[in-house]
Amino acid sequence: MKGSIRVSAKTLDDAITEALIQLGVTSDKLEYEVIEKGSAGFLGIGMKQAVIEAWRKEEKEPEPDIREMIKEEMSLNQEEEIVKKDTVQPKKEKKDKREKDSGAEKKVKSAKEKQVKEKTVKEETAESEQAPAKEKQELAKVEEQTIKAVEEFVQDTLKAMNMEVEITSSVDEDGALCVDMKGDHMGILIGKRGQTLDALQYLANRVANKHQDGYVRVKLDTENYRARREETLKHLAKNIAHKVKRNRRPVALEPMNPYERRIIHSALQSDPYVTTHSEGEEPYRKVVVTLKK
Numbered sequence: 001m002k003g004s005i006r007v008s009a010k011t012l013d014d015a016i017t018e019a020l021i022q023l024g025v026t027s028d029k030l031e032y033e034v035i036e037k038g039s040a041g042f043l044g045i046g047m048k049q050a051v052i053e054a055w056r057k058e059e060k061e062p063e064p065d066i067r068e069m070i071k072e073e074m075s076l077n078q079e080e081e082i083v084k085k086d087t088v089q090p091k092k093e094k095k096d097k098r099e100k101d102s103g104a105e106k107k108v109k110s111a112k113e114k115q116v117k118e119k120t121v122k123e124e125t126a127e128s129e130q131a132p133a134k135e136k137q138e139l140a141k142v143e144e145q146t147i148k149a150v151e152e153f154v155q156d157t158l159k160a161m162n163m164e165v166e167i168t169s170s171v172d173e174d175g176a177l178c179v180d181m182k183g184d185h186m187g188i189l190i191g192k193r194g195q196t197l198d199a200l201q202y203l204a205n206r207v208a209n210k211h212q213d214g215y216v217r218v219k220l221d222t223e224n225y226r227a228r229r230e231e232t233l234k235h236l237a238k239n240i241a242h243k244v245k246r247n248r249r250p251v252a253l254e255p256m257n258p259y260e261r262r263i264i265h266s267a268l269q270s271d272p273y274v275t276t277h278s279e280g281e282e283p284y285r286k287v288v289v290t291l292k293k
Contacts, residue, residue: 004055011187012037012050017232019054024239027254029057139175140214147177150218153207154179157200163189176217177208186222194229197222198257230263237267240289241274250290255280261287 005022009015012034020030031054038050147169158165158181165183172178181189190197201220208216219226240251253264264287265276275292278285 004053006035006051006053008036008049008051010038010049012052013187013192015050015052016054017236019052021232021235021239023054023056024243025056026240026251031055031057138215139217140212141175142171142177142208142216143212146208146211146216149211150177150179150204150208153204154181154200154220157203158183158189161188165189172219174217176219178219178221179204181220181222183222189222190225193256194225197225198259229260233260233263234267237264237289241268241271244274244289244291248291250288252279252288253286255284255286257283258285261285264289 005019007015007019007022009018015038016027016030016032019032020027023030033053034050035053036048036051039048151167151169154167155165163183163185165181165186168180168182170178170180188196189200191199197220201218204218204220205216208218236253240253244251256264261278268274268276268289273292274289276287276289279288280286
């Protein structure tokens, strides 16, 4: 296939994500063929990476609407005529009036832009990508009974999945309970784009907050997935921003959870040429990257 790339990664999902980054496209614009599904092997021996052949979907550029072109041309001609008429009139009063009107329009435009910007900032701050209000509360000190309850819950759940996992618990600098899991075939526990891991983390948080007063936050991780996923999303954000600048068209990313949407917003908040906002309802809410006006 012309313009295709071959990508290999530890899992099939990682290979697809890497192809999205290299080609600078979203998942709906990607086509691929699985060359090798990959396997975890036994205790890391005989492990095979997943390999795919990926390429962009062919897109036909929409033909220009002749009627719209004619309308736009007529509008431009009318504007030119108005400019010419105003230029011919030498009266100073009209010139002063235009200057006053222009200054007033600029002030109104500036005020409107400021209002829109403030509204956007307030909405993003209020929404915070629908982060639970509890996360903003001061975390309670994690008690031993809470750690034990969370570890037992995770162990029992994974045993029901026929998975033998080693669990290590610690409290991070923010006061959150971090539970790291090690074992074979952890890709099953992570699930597609971390959905299984996120679901287990949600349940672990519910268990923790039933065993003590105050709010306790639990973070589940395995094979450093959280950090790897964050780095992948940051690379994706930068590539999408480059595409928006090049094509001057907005790009909608695939639906993501609130945590991942915040990573995209954060990665592009300092970019002087693009801006981001979220659209849709959960669980299909997604980030849209647009060019700044």
